Amino acid sequence: MYIAQAFKGLHEWWRYIIGILIIFLAVVIGQMPFTLAVLFKTVSDGGNAFGMTEAQMMTVLEPNLNLFLMLLSFAAGLVGVFIVAKYLHKQSIVSLTTARDKIDWKRFWFAFILWGFVSTSFIFLDYFLSPEDYVLNFKLVPFIILCVIAIALIPLQTSFEEYLFRGYLMQGMGVITKNKWVPLLTTSVVFGLLHIANPEVKQLGYIVMVYYIGTGLFLGIATLMDEGLELALGFHAANNLFTALLVTADWTALQTHSVFKDTSLPGAAGFMDVFMPVFVIFPVVLFVFSKKYNWNNWKEKLFGTVEAPIIESENITNN
Structure with missing residues (x-):
């Protein structure tokens, strides 16, 4: 069982509190070059570096x-x-990633290729249906640089989110609460809420949070049903990578030298933007995963209890 992998290490509740603080500190340290570069550029241009929103900081460099x-x-x-x-x-790292003896990279690549094909198809379909909403943004040299940066770093970005939410926090909350549904729902909601500062929320409205939370729930279900992060890692990497390379917009978090630029200004998010992915596309993807990997016993895997392995219990008794 994936969550029970945490029992292989030290899993007292206070370790997770300290761990979260250390991870937060690491993120802050990693963000310092970006913050300093934005402040330096803003001051050099004679602007006011204080009181800038996240969306404004994204457009400086x-x-x-x-x-x-x-x-x-x-x-x-x-x-x-x-x-x-x-x-x-x-x-x-293996036990943080999967309940299998080793990380199954075939699962990663299956999810990556599947969702890369699906997401790319939707982008090109929308382009051919509404060509007036797009302009060709392609410039060879900036695009090549973008490819190098995106291929090298976006998988690290998505892996961080998966290892933090579907890995570290889900396992930690699972061994503490002794069940699966609390970590599944909690990590999904927190994952969604951490996107609330994204410029997409301001443009589309708070209804888009259904998409973010729904995506977290989808990835959490895939992780618990498949007893590992591999599918979630592949899906998330493909989602962000192909989006960054193919399309950008002035109101999105990722401002890139992509192939296309979406010039439309959508209002409140509608069915296609929010509800179709969460309630139609993601369930279909889960169905594909379930058939390929023979998922069963959904109720137990999503809502069952989390118990320490018998071997560990015997060791404790003997000690």
Whole structure:
């Protein structure tokens, strides 16, 4: 059982409190180059560096430099998660990733290729249905630089989020609460709420939080049903990577030298923006996963109890 992998390490509740603080500190340290660069550029241009919103900070630097510096904080956070797991919890990266004996990279690549194909298809479909909403944004040299940055760092960004929410926090809350539904729902809601400062929320309205929380729930279900992070890691990496390379907009968090730029200004998010992915597309993807990997016993895997392995209980008794 995936959550029970935490029992292989030190899992007292206070270790998770300290671990979260260390991970947060790692993210802050990783964000310092971006913050300093934005402040320096703003002051150099004669602007006011104080009181800037996150959306305003995203537009100060050249897009490729902005993306590189922004993603450093996530890379630092991922290092923080691994350090906390290894030294504070004495837990291996494998047991933080999966209940299998080793990480199944075939699962990662299946989810990555599947969602890469699906998400790319939706982008091109929307382009052909509404070409007036797009302009060609392609410039060879900036795009090549974007590819290098995105391929190197976006998987680290998405892996940090997966290891933190579907890995570290889900396992930690599971061994503390002794059930699965509390960590599943809690990590999904927190994952969604941490996106509330994104410029997409301001443009589309708070209804878009249904998409963020729904995405967290989808990834959490995939993790628990498959007893590992591999599918979630592949899906999330493909989602962010192909989006960054193919399309950008003035009102999105990722400002890149992508192939296309969406010039439309959507109002309140509608069915296609929010509800269709969460209530139609994601369930279909889960169905595909379930058939390929023979998922069963959904009730137990999503709502069952979390118990320490018998071997550990015997050791405690003997001691």
